[in-house]
Amino acid sequence: MEEKIIDLITKTVMKELSSKESGGIPIGVSARHIHISRKDLDTLFGEDYQLKKKKELMGGQFASAEMVTIVGTKLKAIENVRILGPIRSKTQVEVARTDAIKLGINPPVRESGDLKASAPIAIVGPKGVVYLEEGCIIANRHIHMSPKDAFRFGVRDQEIVTVEIVGKRGGTFDDVQVRVDESFTLEMHLDTDEANGMGIISGDHVVLKKKMKA
Amino acid sequence: MEEKIIDLITKTVMKELSSKESGGIPIGVSARHIHISRKDLDTLFGEDYQLKKKKELMGGQFASAEMVTIVGTKLKAIENVRILGPIRSKTQVEVARTDAIKLGINPPVRESGDLKASAPIAIVGPKGVVYLEEGCIIANRHIHMSPKDAFRFGVRDQEIVTVEIVGKRGGTFDDVQVRVDESFTLEMHLDTDEANGMGIISGDHVVLKKKMKA
Numbered sequence: 001m002e003e004k005i006i007d008l009i010t011k012t013v014m015k016e017l018s019s020k021e022s023g024g025i026p027i028g029v030s031a032r033h034i035h036i037s038r039k040d041l042d043t044l045f046g047e048d049y050q051l052k053k054k055k056e057l058m059g060g061q062f063a064s065a066e067m068v069t070i071v072g073t074k075l076k077a078i079e080n081v082r083i084l085g086p087i088r089s090k091t092q093v094e095v096a097r098t099d100a101i102k103l104g105i106n107p108p109v110r111e112s113g114d115l116k117a118s119a120p121i122a123i124v125g126p127k128g129v130v131y132l133e134e135g136c137i138i139a140n141r142h143i144h145m146s147p148k149d150a151f152r153f154g155v156r157d158q159e160i161v162t163v164e165i166v167g168k169r170g171g172t173f174d175d176v177q178v179r180v181d182e183s184f185t186l187e188m189h190l191d192t193d194e195a196n197g198m199g200i201i202s203g204d205h206v207v208l209k210k211k212m213k214a
Numbered sequence: 215m216e217e218k219i220i221d222l223i224t225k226t227v228m229k230e231l232s233s234k235e236s237g238g239i240p241i242g243v244s245a246r247h248i249h250i251s252r253k254d255l256d257t258l259f260g261e262d263y264q265l266k267k268k269k270e271l272m273g274g275q276f277a278s279a280e281m282v283t284i285v286g287t288k289l290k291a292i293e294n295v296r297i298l299g300p301i302r303s304k305t306q307v308e309v310a311r312t313d314a315i316k317l318g319i320n321p322p323v324r325e326s327g328d329l330k331a332s333a334p335i336a337i338v339g340p341k342g343v344v345y346l347e348e349g350c351i352i353a354n355r356h357i358h359m360s361p362k363d364a365f366r367f368g369v370r371d372q373e374i375v376t377v378e379i380v381g382k383r384g385g386t387f388d389d390v391q392v393r394v395d396e397s398f399t400l401e402m403h404l405d406t407d408e409a410n411g412m413g414i415i416s417g418d419h420v421v422l423k424k425k426m427k428a
Contacts, residue, residue, distance in 0.1 A: 097410035098312050109383055109413065141383070162385070169323055169355070171376070171387040190411075196311035197404075197411035199323065 024205030025143060025163070028058070028187045029195040032095045034068060034083045034123065035112075040091040041083075044068060044125025051085040058144060058185045061085065070095075070136075071122040074104030093121050093136040096191040100138065110137040111177065139191060142177040143208070144184035153208050156180065163188060163206040169199030172209070238419030239357060239377070242272070242401045243409040246309040248282060248297045248337065249326075254305040255297075258282060258339025265299040272358060272399045275299065284309075284350075285336040288318030307335050307350040310405040314352065324351040325391065353405060356391040357422070358398035367422050370394065377402060377420040383413030386423070 041049055051064035066083045070093055078099055092115060100107050100119070107119035119136040122129060143161070145153070155161060157180035164172050173194065188206055195201060255263055265278035278297045284307055285291045292313055306329060314321050314333070321333035333350040336343060357375070359367070369375060371394035378386050387408065402420055409415060 096312075097413070098310075098406055101406075101410075169389055171385055171389075173385040175383055175385075192312055192315075193407050194411035196315075197408035199311070 025188045027204045028189050029202045030189050032099050035088045035092045036083050037091045038087050040130045043128040043130050046127045059183045069124040072103030072105040076104045094139045096193040098193050107136045107138050109140050143188045144179050145186045149186050150180045162209040165198045165206050167199050239402045241418045242403050243416045244403050246313050249302045249306045250297050251305045252301050254344045257342040257344050260341045273397045283338040286317030286319040290318045308353045310407040312407050321350045321352050323354050325354050357402045358393050359400045363400050364394045376423040379412045379420050381413050
C-alpha cells in the first residue's frame with residue numbers, strides 16, 4: 001500500500017513537471033488524414049475546387065471540411081478520412097497501423113513526404129477517384145519546434161530523441177525525430193495507435209530526453 | 215552517419231539480447247474479444263450452445279469459431295468480434311482505445327475481471343442480444359508467468375514493472391502488471407493500440423526491467 005502511495009505521489013509530481021509551464025511538449029494526435037495535390041483535388045472534387053477551412057492547425061496548415069473514402073488493395077475501405085490543407089505538390093495518405101491492418105495494406109513508417117515505395121491506395125471523392133501506386137505511409141513520431149526551442153532543449157534538426165509519457169499507462173517513445181523550422185510551433189505529433197496505447201490525448205504533455213549514446 | 219551505424223549496431227545487439235534465448239518475454243497481442251457466461255451464450259447462440267475451438271491459447275483458453283457484433287451507447291458497431299473460451303462466470307468485452315472511440319464509449323483500463331462501473335455495451339449474436347450495464351474494459355498491460363519465471367526475473371505476483379521494446383519504433387511500457395500462476399506460460403499481453411504504436415507483433419520479444427523506486 002505504501003508503495004502505491006509513493007507511486008501515486010511520484011506520478012502526480014512527474015505529471016506536474018511535464019506540464020507546459022515546466023518545459024513539457026504538448027501532444028497533437030494525428031488521426032488518419034490526406035494531403036492532396038491540385039491535380040488530385042480536381043479529380044476528386046471537381047476542377048479548381050477550393051478546400052473549405054474547418055480548423056486552423058500548426059504552421060499554416062488546416063483541417064478542411066472535405067472528406068474522402070480510402071480503399072486498400074484488399075478492397076477494404078475506411079470512410080470519412082479528412083483532407084488537410086493547403087494543397088501540396090504530392091498527394092499523401094497517412095494512417096495508423098490499426099487502419100493499415102483494416103485496409104489490408106502494409107505502409108512503411110516514414111517522414112512526411114518520403115513516399116518512395118510506400119503503400120498503394122485508392123482515394124474516392126464525390127466527383128472521381130485517384131489510384132496511387134505509392135502514397136500511403138504511417139507517419140514517424142516527430143516533434144516540431146522553432147530554432148529557439150531547439151536551442152532551449154539542446155537538440156538540432158533531424159536529431160533522434162526519446163520522450164517520456166507520464167500517466168496511468170505511461171512509458172517512453174524512442175526514435176522520435178526532431179524537426180526545426182521558424183514556422184513551427186512546439187508540438188509532438190503521434191498517431192492514434194501511439195497516443196491510445198500510451199493513454200494520452202491532444203494537449204497532454206511529454207518530456208524530451210536526449211538520446212543516450214550507446 | 216557514424217551515429218546512425220552505432221545506432222543500428224546497438225539495436226541489432228539489443229534485439230538479439232531481447233530474444234527468448236536471452237531471457238526475453240514473448241508478446242501476445244490481444245485483438246478485441248469477448249469472454250462469455252453460460253447464460254449470455256445461451257441468449258446469443260441458443261440454449262446449451264457449445265463454443266467450437268478454433269485455436270488453443272495460453273492457460274487452457276481458446277479462440278472459438280464464434281463471433282458477435284458489439285454496439286456502443288452511441289449506436290456505433292464493430293462486427294466480427296471473437297469469443298474466447300471456455301465460458302466464464304461473467305461476460306466481459308475487451309477492446310482497445312481505438313475501438314472504444316469508434317464505438318463512442320469510454321471504458322476504463324482494468325485488469326481482466328474487474329468490471330465494476332466499466333462501460334456499458336450491447337452484444338448481438340445470431341439468436342439474441344445481451345445488454346451489459348457494465349462489462350467493457352480496456353485490458354491493462356500484463357505479463358503472465360509461472361512461479362519459476364517469477365523467481366528467475368526476481369518479481370512477484372501483482373508487481374508493477376517496465377518492459378523495453380527494441381525496434382525501429384521502440385520505447386518502454388511502464389505500468390505493466392505481473393501475474394504469477396502455475397498454469398501460466400510466459401507471455402506479455404498488449405492490446406492492438408499498444409503493439410501497433412510500438413511497431414511490434416505477436417511473437418516479438420520484450421525485456422523486463424524492474425521498476426525504479428522513486
